[in-house]
Amino acid sequence: MKRILVADDHEVVRSGLRAIVETRSNWIVCGEAINGEQAVALALETRPDIAIIDYSMPLMNGLAVSRRLRSLHLRTEVLVLTMHETEELLTEAISAGVRGFLFKSDARKHLISAIEALLDGKPYFTSVLLEKLLHEYQVNARNESGRLLTSREQNVVQLIAEGHTNRSISAILKLSVKTVETHRASAMRKLGMSSTAELVRYAIRKKLVSP
Template sequence: MKRILIADDHEIVRSGLRAIVGARSDWIVSGEATNGEQAVALALETRPDIVIVDYSMPIMNGLEVSRRLRTLHVRTEVLILTMHESEELLTEAILAGIRGFLFKSDARKHLISAIEALLDGRPYFTSVLLEKLLHEYQANKQNRADMLLTSREQSVVQLIAEGNTNRSISAILNLSVKTVETHRASAMRKLRMSSTAELVRYAVRKKLVSP
């Protein structure tokens, strides 16, 4: 029996995913999370084969969930769900080691295929657009990595935009306050920003948080 963990902060989305997964007699939903921190805790507790996680999750986004699971040596594949077609988002996912990426609009048709691929050890990226972006990324990997915020910097920016202090961010991400300050400064330098308000506007624009 394959165990699937579902993480999304909207009940209607979790319900739809639960129905699709439950249609398979050899799969079981091992837990449901409403934020990234809870997703990590449930993954540690239930040890699922697959974690389906919304990119735009409170506290920890989907990429940070994947990073944390790898750090904790949880042997599971992560399938990111998102509403947004974004070259930057795909690149960030690949940098975070994620091998499954699916638009929410495609979930009804492609979720089972995506899970089957990951269970078989194969990556799954939906749509011709994503295949094109993946090819472009692989051709320009170093340049893209230098241009983008790291996954950890993105997570720090998200948490700042959610109103967290450096000290609370350090507790959530299990980092020292000094390291959080370093990531914050690095993100602001890359984005050429000088205030928290600018970071919040960036986070809203990039869909890291809801307006």
């Protein structure tokens, strides 16, 4: 029996994904999460074969979840669902260890195929264009990596944009307030920003939070 974790902050989406997954008699939805933090906790508890993760979720987005699962050495393949189609998002997803990338509008048609591919150890992307971008990213990843925020910096920026204080972020991420401040300052330095408002605009532009 293959175990599938579903994470999306909208109940109707989770129900739809569960209905598609459970059309296969040897697949079972082992848990449903409504935010990124809960997705990580459920993955640790249930050890799913596949985690279907919405890109835009509270507390930790889909890419932050993928990075966390990799750091915990879970043998869970991540399939990210998104409404956004950008080269930048794809390259960030691959950097986070994501091997499956599916647009929400294609889920009904392609979800089964995507899960089958990941279970077979193969990547799954919804178009030839994305396959091409994957190849180009892998070739150029070393040159690009220095310009990206670390996963922790990106997580801190997302929580700042969601309106959390440094103290609140420290509780959520289980870090000291000083460490949160260090990540915040590092992110602002890398991005060339000097205010919280600029960080919020950056998070909206990068689809880390909804406007």
